[in-house]
Amino acid sequence: DAKTTQPxxxxxxxxxxxxxxxxxxxxxxxxxVYWYRQIHSQGPQYIIHGLKNNETNExxxxxxxxxxxxxxxxxxxxxxxxxxxYYCIVSYNAGNMLTFGGGTRLMVxx
Amino acid sequence: xxxxxxxPRYKVAKRGQDVALRCDPISGHVSLFWYQQALGQGPExxxxxxxxxQLDKSGLPSDRFFAERPEGSVSxxxxxxxxxxxxxxYLCASSLNAGVVxxxxxxxxxxxxxx
Numbered sequence: 001d002a003k004t005t006q007p008x009x010x011x012x013x014x015x016x017x018x019x020x021x022x023x024x025x026x027x028x029x030x031x032x033v034y035w036y037r038q039i040h041s042q043g044p045q046y047i048i049h050g051l052k053n054n055e056t057n058e059x060x061x062x063x064x065x066x067x068x069x070x071x072x073x074x075x076x077x078x079x080x081x082x083x084x085x086y087y088c089i090v091s092y093n094a095g096n097m098l099t100f101g102g103g104t105r106l107m108v109x110x
Numbered sequence: 111x112x113x114x115x116x117x118p119r120y121k122v123a124k125r126g127q128d129v130a131l132r133c134d135p136i137s138g139h140v141s142l143f144w145y146q147q148a149l150g151q152g153p154e155x156x157x158x159x160x161x162x163x164q165l166d167k168s169g170l171p172s173d174r175f176f177a178e179r180p181e182g183s184v185s186x187x188x189x190x191x192x193x194x195x196x197x198x199x200y201l202c203a204s205s206l207n208a209g210v211v212x213x214x215x216x217x218x219x220x221x222x223x224x225x
Contacts, residue, residue: 043114043201043216044153087152097143097166098214100152 004088009105012082018075020104022088025069031092033064035073037084038103044087047073078108112136114217116202122223123192131187131220135204142185143214144177145201153201159185192224 005023012018024033035047048055048062050071055062061074075082085103115134123129135142141160145153146169156175158166161182170177174193179185189196199221203214 041218043203043218044214045216046213049213085152097155097158097169098145098153099155100145103152 004090004101006086006088006101006104008102009107011107011109012075012078014080014108014110015077018078018082018106018108020073020075020086020088020106021070022073023070024088024090027068027090031090033062033068033071034089034091034098035060035062036087036089036098036100037082038087039081039084044100047086078106080108080110082106083108114202114204114215116200116217116220118220119218120221120223122225124225125193126191128188128190129192129222131189131200131222133185133187133202133204133217135183135185135202136206136215137183139204139206139215141205141207141212141214142179143203143205144185144187145203146171147199147201147219149198156187156200189222192222194224197222197224 032049032051034049036044038044048057048060050062050064064071085105087100087103089098117132143158144156146156147153155169157177159179162179174190176188199219201216201219203216205212205214
């Protein structure tokens, strides 16, 4: 599976959009981009995934660049409960094991 | 509905003791995964089951680690002769299907502390 690079930490003001970047320059054509998050003392939680097109669900939006070498997870209106470590993962499918990197620790501040 | 559950939530063991960690996946989920998460790091894959078959155990760190899922539902991760370096959170995840794009549902984890 392709390796990902994420900033170790980010801050965001409550109510503002949180934009979390991820670089995956070695992604191959059939690898998906997945985002999970892990709130303190809980197991990781699936957020969203995509292949080529941008995706949106009730939690977030995923923007994938045309060359697929990077992506951005957008939380449109961050709340204090969104404080967590966010993991960007690329994989052929989530039916196989997930390879977590270090993730981005997002701190949402009042 | 019920999610993935794990027990115990916390386990303290003396070095050299054997421990058994239980995972109850979501009913009907075919795939089951075990991950190990050291303090301050992301989870690392240990092993994968498709129903009762253990298809990948490449992540198990040593032969002291053993996992089983005999009836294709509940799974147990056993660690023999625990060492201090085994201290970590052990996470279990399940997914409905195998080999397709499918999210994994994680349990809360078992925090193992080896003294």
